[in-house]
Amino acid sequence: MYIILLFLGFGGIVLFEAPGLIYQKYWRELIFFFLFLGLAFTLSLLAVIGIKLPSPAEITEKIVTFFLKPLSNLF
Amino acid sequence: MKLEGGQISTSGLSFLLICYIFGSTIIIIPGREAEHNIWLAYIAGMTEGLVFAFIYTTLAQRFPQKTLIEINDLIYGPILGKLISLSYILYFLQLTALILRDFGDFFRGVLMPETPLVVFILFSALLGASAVRNGIEVIARCSIIIGPLAIVTSILVTLMLLPQMKITNILPIGDIPLKDFIKASHTVASVPFGETIAFLMVFAFMEKEKVKNIRKLTLLTIILGSIFLLINIFQTACTLGKIAPITLYPTFTAIRLINIGDVFTRLEALVIFAFLGLGFLKLTVSYYGATLGMAQILKLRSYLPLVLPLGVIIVVTSILHFENTIENIVWTSDIYPYYSIPFQIGIPLLSLLIAMVRKLPKQKTGSKQQQK
Numbered sequence: 498m499y500i501i502l503l504f505l506g507f508g509g510i511v512l513f514e515a516p517g518l519i520y521q522k523y524w525r526e527l528i529f530f531f532l533f534l535g536l537a538f539t540l541s542l543l544a545v546i547g548i549k550l551p552s553p554a555e556i557t558e559k560i561v562t563f564f565l566k567p568l569s570n571l572f
Numbered sequence: 573m574k575l576e577g578g579q580i581s582t583s584g585l586s587f588l589l590i591c592y593i594f595g596s597t598i599i600i601i602p603g604r605e606a607e608h609n610i611w612l613a614y615i616a617g618m619t620e621g622l623v624f625a626f627i628y629t630t631l632a633q634r635f636p637q638k639t640l641i642e643i644n645d646l647i648y649g650p651i652l653g654k655l656i657s658l659s660y661i662l663y664f665l666q667l668t669a670l671i672l673r674d675f676g677d678f679f680r681g682v683l684m685p686e687t688p689l690v691v692f693i694l695f696s697a698l699l700g701a702s703a704v705r706n707g708i709e710v711i712a713r714c715s716i717i718i719g720p721l722a723i724v725t726s727i728l729v730t731l732m733l734l735p736q737m738k739i740t741n742i743l744p745i746g747d748i749p750l751k752d753f754i755k756a757s758h759t760v761a762s763v764p765f766g767e768t769i770a771f772l773m774v775f776a777f778m779e780k781e782k783v784k785n786i787r788k789l790t791l792l793t794i795i796l797g798s799i800f801l802l803i804n805i806f807q808t809a810c811t812l813g814k815i816a817p818i819t820l821y822p823t824f825t826a827i828r829l830i831n832i833g834d835v836f837t838r839l840e841a842l843v844i845f846a847f848l849g850l851g852f853l854k855l856t857v858s859y860y861g862a863t864l865g866m867a868q869i870l871k872l873r874s875y876l877p878l879v880l881p882l883g884v885i886i887v888v889t890s891i892l893h894f895e896n897t898i899e900n901i902v903w904t905s906d907i908y909p910y911y912s913i914p915f916q917i918g919i920p921l922l923s924l925l926i927a928m929v930r931k932l933p934k935q936k937t938g939s940k941q942q943q944k
């Protein structure tokens with residue numbers, strides 16, 4: 498059910514932005530628009546289906562604790 | 573074609589800065605490990621924040637009318653500069669996601685617990701996207717209205733809480749180990765004040781004659797905003813005392829206690845409106861920074877087509893970050909102050925030193941003009 502909403506939402510975004518870009522002949526902007534939109538679509542599709550994506554918070558936590566472990570031994 | 577044609581007035585910049593500092597600080601109150609000494613931690617954190625602002629404004633005045641991306645290009649050269657700018661864009665995207673998450677958690681936890689989190693985040697992001705599409709001048713003018721409203725509301729709340737405040741809740745003063753105090757004050761410096769790095773994208777659009785005033789204006793505004801913030805923190809610490817570190821949203825819990833003559837009770841909803849405006853402005857500024865930066869790296873002629881796709885990415889990232897509110901608060905207190913050090917202190921300080929050593933920006937004319 499949510500996937501239909503997703504498609505509708507992204508269809509709405511394309512309908513909103515693409516005609517303006519095509520009319521102004523901003524081809525470079527159109528390419529990057531669809532690139533980012535494709536990335537956003539992939540991410541949100543994976544999130545809606547339920548596949549667990551890595552959380553940036555977990556990644557930063559691993560990095561910070563890795564750096565801070567030797568320092569915490571000093572105190 | 574210029575990416576952004578708008579120009580910000582001095583009052584627009586000041587109120588935008590004040591709203592940005594107030595933004596999510598008033599809700600989540602970083603630095604609460606200091607318990608009843610939180611106001612001392614805030615004074616120390618504000619001083620550190622002033623140092624940050626000094627670095628950022630010196631960079632902004634040295635390279636007038638240039639955003640962070642262009643400054644990085646000039647200082648580090650084309651390739652390394654683009655790499656650093658890209659990491660800053662990712663940082664701004666994450667910052668916007670975190671701000672959205674903070675506000676979604678707050679409204680969901682306090683106002684409407686049954687609503688799914690994604691609804692709050694989606695609609696706030698939609699509002700932010702419409703504001704970003706209109707440009708920075710409109711955002712600054714919005715803040716001129718919302719800023720005074722928020723300040724007046726917070727002062728009114730403090731006055732109404734006077735019967736509930738007990739100065740003895742502050743005592744004993746300073747009985748905190750130095751290590752914890754430094755950690756708490758650095759958390760305070762990184763969450764509201766260090767995030768003003770996003771303003772390096774905004775300073776470029778000041779009117780050209782006012783560029784000389786940027787540093788004085790910013791420092792004065794930060795001091796003024798900090799005083800208002802300090803009043804609120806003092807009020808929360810005096811009212812709640814030992815309970816403050818345990819509650820999820822200390823300021824909100826304090827506002828629940830307002831009771832004047834049995835008539836003025838249950839005033840939380842009124843204050844939430846002010847907080848909503850502040851959050852909206854904070855998220856809009858960082859969203860704008862990310863979008864404009866991405867458009868400048870890719871050398872596009874307009875940043876408008878990037879607004880909505882980046883918005884969807886921000887919404888998804890925001891939900892992806894944490895499972896629940898507690899993870900959010902713990903991550904912001906423990907990990908974020910250290911994770912943000914390279915973005916808030918490391919790279920700007922390095923940029924400033926390199927710019928001073930290489931005597932950038934190079935003057936095209938023969939005379940050497942020392943820009944201070």
